[in-house]
Amino acid sequence: xxxxxxxxxxxxxxxxxxxxxxxxxxxxxxxxxxxxxxxxxxxxxxxxxxxxxxxxxxxxxxxxxxxxxxxxxxxxxxxxxxxxxxxxxxxxxxxxxxxxxxxxxxxxxxxxxxxxxxxxxxxxxxxxxxxxxxxxxxxxxxxxxxxx
Numbered sequence: 002x003x004x005x006x007x008x009x010x011x012x013x014x015x016x017x018x019x020x021x022x023x024x025x026x027x028x029x030x031x032x033x034x035x036x037x038x039x040x041x042x043x044x045x046x047x048x049x050x051x052x053x054x055x056x057x058x059x060x061x062x063x064x065x066x067x068x069x070x071x072x073x074x075x076x077x078x079x080x081x082x083x084x085x086x087x088x089x090x091x092x093x094x095x096x097x098x099x100x101x102x103x104x105x106x107x108x109x110x111x112x113x114x115x116x117x118x119x120x121x122x123x124x125x126x127x128x129x130x131x132x133x134x135x136x137x138x139x140x141x142x143x144x145x146x147x148x149x
Contacts, residue, residue, distance in 0.1 A: 005117055006127050012083060013131055014138045022062055023074035024081070025139040030054035031114075032132050035122045043119035044087070046111040047075055047102060062144050072105035075112065083115040 016024045033054055034040040045051070052071045059069050078084040087110040121127045 013134045025135040026058040027074040072102045
């Protein structure tokens with residue numbers, strides 16, 4: 002299992018597009034909620050706790066007044082090999098363009114992350130490695146020194 006962590010570290014350091022902080026911040030929020038045992042399975046729901054944790058990171062790393070919506074990175078994460086969106090039963094067309102979590106929740110139940118990744122995230126030292134990778138790769142060193 003420890004070898005597998007290297008694959009996820011590589012995937013976390015190669016998120017697409019690499020210029021955006023939205024995906025890494027969402028993953029940081031997910032890791033935090035796993036650590037707090039508020040996410041306890043490999044299914045990630047777009048909960049208010051996740052939205053608040055994500056928004057807290059966003060406010061910490063982005064300029065004042067810059068806005069984001071959890072729906073944007075949640076959907077965009079579907080481009081990553083370890084994240085799969087789960088459409089609600091009967092929904093045939095995916096979410097497009099609208100950055101509104103309410104509309105997103107009408108279409109999606111949430112997302113499944115790889116079971117192996119979830120198991121690694123349950124182990125504090127490995128979760129820390131993933132978290133450290135996200136911070137080192139995507140967060141400006143000046144912000145890192147202020148604590149994230």
